[in-house]
Amino acid sequence: xxxxxxxxxxxxxxxxxxxxxxxxxxxxxxxxxxSFYALLxxxxxxxxxxxxxxxxxxxxxxxxxxxxxxxxFVNILGVILATMTLALVIISPLTVTVSCLSxxxxxxxxxxxxxxxxxxSDLLITLCYFLVLTLFFSCGSAGRYxxxxxxxxxLCAVAYVLPKDIREAExxxxxxxxxxxxxxxxxxxxxxxxALGTIxxxxxxxxxxxxxxxALIDTVGDVGxxxxxxxxxxxxxxxxxxxxxxxxxxxxxxxxxxxxSLIMFAAYSLLSLVIxxxxxxxxxxxxxxxxxxxxxxxxxxSIIIVAYIVAVLxxxxxxxxxxxxxxxxxxxxxxxxxxxxxxxxxxxx
Numbered sequence: 001x002x003x004x005x006x007x008x009x010x011x012x013x014x015x016x017x018x019x020x021x022x023x024x025x026x027x028x029x030x031x032x033x034x035s036f037y038a039l040l041x042x043x044x045x046x047x048x049x050x051x052x053x054x055x056x057x058x059x060x061x062x063x064x065x066x067x068x069x070x071x072x073f074v075n076i077l078g079v080i081l082a083t084m085t086l087a088l089v090i091i092s093p094l095t096v097t098v099s100c101l102s103x104x105x106x107x108x109x110x111x112x113x114x115x116x117x118x119x120x121s122d123l124l125i126t127l128c129y130f131l132v133l134t135l136f137f138s139c140g141s142a143g144r145y146x147x148x149x150x151x152x153x154x155l156c157a158v159a160y161v162l163p164k165d166i167r168e169a170e171x172x173x174x175x176x177x178x179x180x181x182x183x184x185x186x187x188x189x190x191x192x193x194x195a196l197g198t199i200x201x202x203x204x205x206x207x208x209x210x211x212x213x214x215a216l217i218d219t220v221g222d223v224g225x226x227x228x229x230x231x232x233x234x235x236x237x238x239x240x241x242x243x244x245x246x247x248x249x250x251x252x253x254x255x256x257x258x259x260x261s262l263i264m265f266a267a268y269s270l271l272s273l274v275i276x277x278x279x280x281x282x283x284x285x286x287x288x289x290x291x292x293x294x295x296x297x298x299x300x301x302s303i304i305i306v307a308y309i310v311a312v313l314x315x316x317x318x319x320x321x322x323x324x325x326x327x328x329x330x331x332x333x334x335x336x337x338x339x340x341x342x343x344x345x346x347x348x349x
Contacts (some may be wrong), residue, residue, distance in 0.1 A: 001080065005125050006118060006221075007086055007185050008043055009095060011178055013117050014229050015039050017109035018101040018322050021233045025070030027100040029093075035170060041161040042091070042174040047088050048158045049175075050182055051080045074085045076124050078144070079132050086128040088154070091121050108234050111212030111257075114225035114326055119218055185331040202208040208288060210342070211272040216292070216341065219264050219335035226257040228307030228325035235315045242315045247308055254308075258300050265292045277347045291348050299340035303333050 018041070021024030024035040058080075059073035062163075069140075095117045102112040135143035165171040230253045234240030240249060269289040274280050307329040314321040 001054065001083060001110045001125060001129060002122055003185055003334070004054055004182070004325070005084070005091070005121055006330045007178070007182055007327040008046055008088075008227065009052065009091065009117050009121050010114060010330050011046070011174075011181075011323055012039065012043055012092065012095055013099070013109075013114040013225070014232060014326045015320075016096065017229055018233045018236050020109055021097060022101045022236050027103045029100075036163060038168055038171045039174065041165050041170055042178070043088070043092060044154070044157050044161055044180050045083050045175055046182075048081075048154055049179060050078070051084045051154075053182060055080050068087060075136070076219065078147050079129075079136055081154060081156045082132045082135075082147040083125065083129045085150050085154040086132070087121070087125040088129070090124055091117070093119065106199055108230070110229040111226050111253075114229060114330075115222040116223060118225070118330065120128070120248075122214070137140055140287070141222075163236050173320065174323060177268035177319055178327070181327045184328060184330075188331045206345075208272040209345075210346055212268045212292065213276055213341070215268050216299075217334045219268075220263050220296070220337045221330040223257045223261045223300050224303035224307040224329035224333050225326050227254055227304050228311050228321075228329055231308055231311040232315070232321040232325055233320060235311065242312050244309070244312060250308070254304055258304070261300055262293065262296060265289070265296050268292060269326075281306055287348075291344050294344040294348055295337065295340045298343060299337040302336050302340070303329055305334055306336075 019033075019035060019039075020027060024033055025039075026032050026036070055073065055077040058076050061295055095113070098116050099109045099113050102109045132147060135147055138142075139146070227250070231240060231250055234250070235242055240246055266289055269285060269292050270280065273284055273288060277284075307325055310328050311321045311325050314324045
């Protein structure tokens with residue numbers, strides 16, 4: 001659900017930031033443009049699609065691993081629908097608010113929006129999931145009825161907007177292109193889980209690694225988002241040519257985001273050691289910082305390349321890069337960071 005919400009949040013963030021720059025979206029909630037409302041309606045439909053897809057995948061794997069039944073599928077679908085609906089109601093308005101405020105105050109939403117949205121979103125959807133599971137397991141029939149009611153809210157909202165927008169070309173294009181991205185993400189997240197499982201088995205005693213891990217994958221994803229989102233805006237404005245050689249004209253954004261990530265990795269090294277061991281020795285900090293910097297070198301460089309290539313290729317093929325860049329790079333960032341961390345652990349120890 002974190003990855004699926006990342007796809008939806010990445011799409012919304014990318015489209016909002018580019019739209020604000022090119023003028024297809026205005027920095028306000030009400031009285032906005034047709035493109036703005038078509039985007040919000042598409043997010044509603046994509047949330048329902050994603051919930052159904054995740055439930056089907058979970059039931060498929062569950063049938064092989066622990067003999068999941070049709071009743072289990074219904075329960076999984078209800079929990080995921082309710083969780084994603086709550087997340088949608090809470091997170092999407094926050095995303096729009098951050099985009100509007102940053103733009104109005106002269107900040108670049110391409111740089112600000114997704115890093116803020118992704119970090120807050122991970123926390124909020126985890127809390128929503130905890131709340132729904134509490135209702136499901138601890139509140140009896142009343143809790144389950146409430147879960148069903150929450151899911152029905154999303155179904156009714158989709159049933160309301162779909163007939164109105166099904167003939168709108170921009171809406172249909174967003175749904176089609178984003179569904180392709182979601183299918184890709186469904187495979188990507190399995191690789192991430194496998195790599196993380198390997199790290200846990202081999203280096204399970206390194207508690208500081210597990211403490212820093214969520215922040216590491218989030219930060220690398222933010223680096224790719226800043227590079228990709230600024231690139232899509234430049235492509236839309238015509239200030240960046242849709243060629244791989246033009247990456248030199250994007251160097252300020254690339255090295256700015258990368259430098260910021262190195263500063264954060266140093267902070268993570270310090271904080272995770274203090275949190276886990278209550279003391280800080282200089283030699284331990286230097287060794288752990290060297291480990292994380294090595295992982296950063298591999299992960300950040302890879303995700304920057306991925307984000308830029310996806311932006312250029314989708315633009316060249318007449319697709320909307322904002323439907324692909326952040327969702328793909330943010331999902332790949334988890335796996336790439338995990339694998340880079342594993343490689344760094346093997347190299348450095």
